[in-house]
Amino acid sequence: MAGFLDIDGHPTWVEDRGGAGVPLLLLHGGLSNSDALLNTLGAGLSSHYRVIAFDRRGHGYTADTDADFHYDDMARETISVLETVVGGPAHLVGWSDGGIVALLVALARPDLVKKMVVISANYDVDGVQQVEMDPDSPVFQELGRAYAERSPDGPGHFEEVARKAMQLISSEPSLKTSQISRIQQAVLVTVGDDDIVTLPHAISLYEALPNGQLAVVPGTSHGLPMERPATLTSLILPFLEEDGPPKTLMPVRRARMSGGNGERTRGDMPETGMPQRAS
Template identity: 80%
Template sequence: MAGIVDIEGHPTWLEDRGGNGAPLLLLHGGLSNSDALLGTIGAGLAEHYRLIAFDRPGHGYTADTDADFHYSDMARESVSVLEKVAAGPAHLVGWSDGGIIALLVALARPDLVAKMVVIGTNYHVDGIQPVDMDPDSPVLQELGRAYAERSPDGPGHFEAVARKGMQLISTEPSLTTSQISRIQQPVLVAVGDDDIVTLPHTVSLYEALPNGQLAVIPGASHGLPLEQPGTLTSLMLPFLAAEGPPRTLMPVRRRAR
């Protein structure tokens, strides 16, 4: 099922691919869309899980609003999707902004979250390096092309959306490791070894999570789900399917658990 549903009073594009597996909500990155994940890592997950994805306002097939972008609003929209569509707790898989949203959902509504995979995710604005968002940059050109193909607002609105997106990542989020430590769900933290999220920041996210696991993917950037979807799903599937914490031969961090 794919189409427009009402989320927080706004017509929102949502896709529910059904299936008998546990629900898994894909949360796309900033200035991106659900197709970017459904068409990459989604291919490896669809056989095992009921995939659900939606385009946030100003992204993909969902029209923009006059409001600025804020992660708190995006998290609230995601909670509404989970309450309306998912039958019980769902796994959350978030890329970039989507990972930030997943963390916020877990803090606000832990009852709706089973396990999480956060990809190229910072919990504080200080955790990312400067991003080249010159209008002529290849990344912005590709994002603009994908936007023009989908947006009901038309290609000319992309400049306004990009401006709001850049404002968002330059001022938010502002979570602390103390807040992150309240997340009890198992979380796989995945990042490329050349990501815009700094490696020390990624490690601090992993270390703050009581039940975190860490994967640094060699030869990958912030575009990890697009660059190496097979590598990513090969790590995600056993993590999501595992029962209980990892059992290793020489535990150190997990020794007391």
């Protein structure tokens, strides 16, 4: 099913690929659209999950409004999609702005969130390296082309949407690690090794999460989902399918987090091919 649904009184483009699996909501990046993730990650995930995506206001096929962009508004929009389209909790996979939105949804409505994957996302505005967006750059030109193909507001409105997007990322978000630490769901933090989100910031996000995992993908940038979709899918699927905390041979951080001493019984240890000491 793909088409417009009323979300908080606004016609919103939603695509629901169906399937009998657990619902999984894809959250696109800023100045992007739902197709960006559906066409890269959607195919690999839809055979396992009920994959759903939507275009936020002013993005893709969904018309803009007069209001400026704010992450809290985007989170409320996403909560409405979860309540009215999904009909309950779902895994959230968010890229860039979509990852920020996922974090905010988990804080506001943890009952609607199962696991989360946040891709190249920052929780504070200072976590992003300021990169000048040249209107003549190939990236900006591609964003404008994709916008013109979809937006009911017409290609001329892209300049206004870009202005609001740049204003947003220069002033928001402003979460603290103390807030991030309230998120109890398992969260996979992924980032490119040459991302506009700094590596120390991505690591601080991972370290603030009680049940976080971290993946730095080599040879990638902020365009990680488009550059390495198969690699990203191969990280996402086992993370979502894992039952309980990761089982590792030598836990350190997770042993501290759980209050344990890090010791494991032989029956809990994964097969390594290494000889075991006799008891």
